[in-house]
Amino acid sequence: MRLTLVLAAAMLGVSVMGVGLVRAATYSEPSAGPIVVPTDQKLGPADGTTGSCAGAPVQAERELRGMWLTTVMNIDWPSRPGLPEAQVKAEYLKWLDLAVARRHNAIFVHVRPSGDAFWPSAYAPWSEWLTGKRDGKSPGWDPMEFMVAEAHARNLEFHAWFNPYRGTQPGPDGPGADFGKLAPNHPLLKHRDWAIAYPDGKTARLYFDPGNPAARKFVEDAMLEAVAKYDIDGVHFDDFFYPYPEGGGSTFKDDASFAKRTNKSLGRAAWRRANVDTLVHEMSDRIKQLKPWVKFGISPFGIWRNKTTDPSGSDSHGLESYDAQFADTRKWVREGWLDYVVPQLYWAIGFDKADYAKVLPWWVQTVKGTEVQLYVGQGDYRVGEKGPWKQPDQLDRQLALNDRYGVQGSVHFSARQVQADKLGSVTRYTTNHYAAPALLPTMKKLPLEIPGTPRATAARRTGSTVTIEWQAGGGPEPVSWALYRVDAATPQKAALVATGRRGSQDVVDPAPPAAEATYCMSGLDRSGNESPLSSPVSVSP
Numbered sequence: 001m002r003l004t005l006v007l008a009a010a011m012l013g014v015s016v017m018g019v020g021l022v023r024a025a026t027y028s029e030p031s032a033g034p035i036v037v038p039t040d041q042k043l044g045p046a047d048g049t050t051g052s053c054a055g056a057p058v059q060a061e062r063e064l065r066g067m068w069l070t071t072v073m074n075i076d077w078p079s080r081p082g083l084p085e086a087q088v089k090a091e092y093l094k095w096l097d098l099a100v101a102r103r104h105n106a107i108f109v110h111v112r113p114s115g116d117a118f119w120p121s122a123y124a125p126w127s128e129w130l131t132g133k134r135d136g137k138s139p140g141w142d143p144m145e146f147m148v149a150e151a152h153a154r155n156l157e158f159h160a161w162f163n164p165y166r167g168t169q170p171g172p173d174g175p176g177a178d179f180g181k182l183a184p185n186h187p188l189l190k191h192r193d194w195a196i197a198y199p200d201g202k203t204a205r206l207y208f209d210p211g212n213p214a215a216r217k218f219v220e221d222a223m224l225e226a227v228a229k230y231d232i233d234g235v236h237f238d239d240f241f242y243p244y245p246e247g248g249g250s251t252f253k254d255d256a257s258f259a260k261r262t263n264k265s266l267g268r269a270a271w272r273r274a275n276v277d278t279l280v281h282e283m284s285d286r287i288k289q290l291k292p293w294v295k296f297g298i299s300p301f302g303i304w305r306n307k308t309t310d311p312s313g314s315d316s317h318g319l320e321s322y323d324a325q326f327a328d329t330r331k332w333v334r335e336g337w338l339d340y341v342v343p344q345l346y347w348a349i350g351f352d353k354a355d356y357a358k359v360l361p362w363w364v365q366t367v368k369g370t371e372v373q374l375y376v377g378q379g380d381y382r383v384g385e386k387g388p389w390k391q392p393d394q395l396d397r398q399l400a401l402n403d404r405y406g407v408q409g410s411v412h413f414s415a416r417q418v419q420a421d422k423l424g425s426v427t428r429y430t431t432n433h434y435a436a437p438a439l440l441p442t443m444k445k446l447p448l449e450i451p452g453t454p455r456a457t458a459a460r461r462t463g464s465t466v467t468i469e470w471q472a473g474g475g476p477e478p479v480s481w482a483l484y485r486v487d488a489a490t491p492q493k494a495a496l497v498a499t500g501r502r503g504s505q506d507v508v509d510p511a512p513p514a515a516e517a518t519y520c521m522s523g524l525d526r527s528g529n530e531s532p533l534s535s536p537v538s539v540s541p
Contacts, residue, residue, distance in 0.1 A: 053494035053520035054536040056486045060496035061438035062528075064340075064375050064409025066106035067418050068161065069095055071129045072113035072169060076415040082132020085141050092147060095415050096154050102418060102426070103434040105499070106157035108236050108411060109147055112223065115167040115186065115208065119144035119229065123222035125183035134175065136183035144230050152231070153504040155480050157440065159234035159297070160226055164219045164279060166240055167195060167206035177204035187218065194218070198243050199250030210242060210275040211257030220283055227290055233526070234295040235287055239344060241276045242326045244319075272326035284337040293447050293526055299342035299377050299411070300329040302359055304366075314362035316354040333372045339443055341372055342411050346379030348388035349397055356398055364405045371445045375409035376402055380417035383425045392423035399433045408441045437499050439482060442528040451478035451523035451531045459519050459539040461512070466539050468507040468519055478502050478523025478531065485509060486536075487517040494520060515541050 051058050070076040077095055078088045099107055111118040116127035125136035130143065144160075151158040167188050168175045175181035177197035179189060188195040188206055194215035197204045208215045227235060242252060254272075261271050280298070287296050301321040305313035309320060312330070321327045332338050343363050347354040360376070367374040378398065382389045402410060412418050418426055452473030459468050468483060480501050484494040497509050507521060520533040 051533045053484050053533055054486050054518045056492060056494045058484050058494040058496070058520070058533065060482065060484070061436065062408070062441045063438050064106050064157075064373075064411070064440055065102075065104040065434060065438060066108055066157075066159070066375075066409070067099060067102075067104060067412040068414045069107055069109045070113075070414045070416075071110040071118065071127065073171075074129050078130060080132075081129050085139065088130070088143070089146060093150060096150055096156065098415065098419055099156055100154050102430050103437055104156065105438060105440055106159060106233075106409075106411075107151055108159040108161045108234075110161045111144060111147075111226065112160075112162040112164075113166070114163060114169045115188065115206075116183075117222075117226075118147075119226055121222065121225055123187065123218065123225055125185050128183075134181065134183045136185040144226065148230050148232060152501050155499050155501040155504075157233040158231075159236040159295070160223075160230070160232045161236040161238065162223045162226075163240050164223065164237060165208045165210055165242075167208055170203045170205050175206075176202070177206050191215070191218075193256070196253055198252050199246040199248060201248070201250075203246070207243065207252075209254055209257050210272065210279065211254050211261070216275070216279055216282075220279065220286065223283070224286055224290060227287060227294055232294060234297060234339075235283065237298045239299060239301045239321070239325070239327070241279075242272055245324055269323070269326060273322070273328050276326055277328060277331065280332050281335070281337050295339040295443065295446070297338055297340035297342060297375075298329070298332065299344055300327055301325065302343045302345045302347070302363075302377070303354060304328075304330050304362075314354075315358040316362075318353045330366055333366055333370055336371060336445075338372050339445065340375055340409075341367065342375045342377045344377035344379070344413070345398075346377065346382060346413070348382075348394055349401075350388060357401060360401060360405060360407075364407070371443075373408045373441055373443065375411055376407055378410050378412045380412045380426065381414060383417065383422040390423075392425045392428060395425050396429040396432055399429050403433070437496050439496070439499065439524070439530070440528040442530075446527040447525075448527065448529055449476045449525040450529045451476050451525060453532045454478065454481065454521055454523050454534045456519065456521050456534040456537045459517075459537045461539055464511075466509040466512040466517065466519070468509075468521060468537065470507055470521060470534065472523070473531070473534075476525065479526045480524045481507055482522045482524060482530065483507055483509060484520045484522075484533065485512070485517050486519075487513045488515050489513060494518075512539070 074080055077091055079091055115124055117124040118127055118130055128134050131139050148158045170176040182189050194209050194212050195206045196209050197206055208219050258268055284296050287294050303314060303316050303318050303320055305320045305322045306316050307313040333341055345356055345359055347356050349356045363374055378395060388394055421427055452475030454473050455471045457469045459466055482496055483498040485497045486494045518536045518538045520536050522533050523531040
């Protein structure tokens with residue numbers, strides 16, 4: 001995702017999450033008239049809560065809502081490198097507060113931006129974006145432990161975001177491809193045969209060679225270390241596999257590993273795709289062997305292939321990740337190696353090279369019939385750019401399309417843009433699409449451990465809130481809870497009004513009506529499976 005310097009025409013003028021330059025694109029105006037969703041493409045609403053509270057059916061949205069918190073180049077957090085522990089923590093908590101205020105239920109934090117780590121790692125040096133130095137020395141505390149605990153305290157899923165192959169970033173002071181500027185414990189110093197510099201010139205950076213089995217095993221181990229040590233909810237990759245082509249005659253110099261390939265019948269492109277396939281497949285298996293409940297998801301570039309190249313591709317005319325990055329994203333979905341996929345659809349409705357309204361249904365069809373959930377990477381960072389992005393309702397319209405197609409969630413790039421709320425666009429889509437809390441979609445392929453029915457024993461007013469007294473029911477302990485309310489304004493439904501993490505906060509309705517209200521609550525396991533509802537309890541005016 002990521003601001004990498006690319007050919008504007010090939011990349012449609014859009015970069016994804018990352019570091020570098022974004023060039024302007026020429027836009028066509030959105031086509032007039034309503035967008036029609038073909039009946040055979042509708043997936044319907046995401047799985048929802050069933051049951052009733054005091055005779056009223058419960059109503060709760062089931063969708064993932066999240067944002068990417070980018071650490072590389074200090075794009076989002078920390079605000080600059082080398083800050084004191086207390087300030088780093090305080091800034092992080094403000095980002096979580098923003099997520100809660102926008103009614104998100106997940107956060108995706110950049111913990112391995114470039115072969116480094118935001119945790120004490122045996123495989124990688126401490127990130128310079130945290131410590132401010134490239135000396136590999138500990139800052140004296142464990143950011144990952146803090147980040148996960150605080151996210152969970154607010155009932156936010158924590159997805160650890162890793163860049164598998166990137167070893168360094170370019171910059172005015174390096175390190176780029178200069179081994180002399182690496183941290184003393186950087187693994188590419190010890191294993192220079194794993195390193196490939198790309199592109200040529202001042203913007204060069206080092207990559208772990210995807211075609212070197214030892215390098216691949218090492219980066220897998222480095223990421224799985226975090227899975228083993230921390231209570232993360234998800235392992236998340238973005239769109240960096242083989243690097244985006246950057247022009248200027250540069251080539252990715254993997255001749256040595258290509259010559260050693262075991263299957264000599266494979267050409268270079270097929271061999272590179274096989275290398276990335278192996279990483280994805282092995283990570284999928286190894287995560288589930290280690291912790292079966294941890295989700296594995298990838299956020300690829302939004303175009304797999306164009307249908308002018310491949311009849312199975314999307315109705316688009318841009319860079320093809322299958323050919324340019326050797327990323328066969330459709331295969332990963334169809335093979336079930338992923339739990340979720342988050343294509344970066346950072347294009348406006350009506351954009352001629354990649355129309356959001358045309359690329360979205362391709363992804364809907366791609367996940368159809370699989371157990372892979374579809375979320376969409378939303379381009380909040382583009383708001384305010386020329387053309388359709390000058391329209392404050394562009395993202396609002398895109399989320400409306402997502403709803404009509406039954407998309408199961410969205411992740412917004414990035415946190416700083418969610419905070420900025422350019423043109424009031426974030427407020428607009430929050431009001432129209434995130435007005436109430438949402439539960440995470442259940443994942444049937446993950447472990448099932450439905451909690452026992454909780455016992456709500458009383459409801460009491462405390463100032464401007466209502467607190468529910470409750471006890472756990474028999475059976476497995478809930479990981480989180482959901483609170484439903486029936487009141488005079490909506491007697492026909494029991495609406496979801498709050499969620500929370502067990503043990504981290506009281507069960508509270510933060511904005512109860514002044515009149516009488518009736519409440520029921522449920523418990524959920526970490527895969528989103530929900531218990532039956534408690535018996536109702538009421539509170540007087």
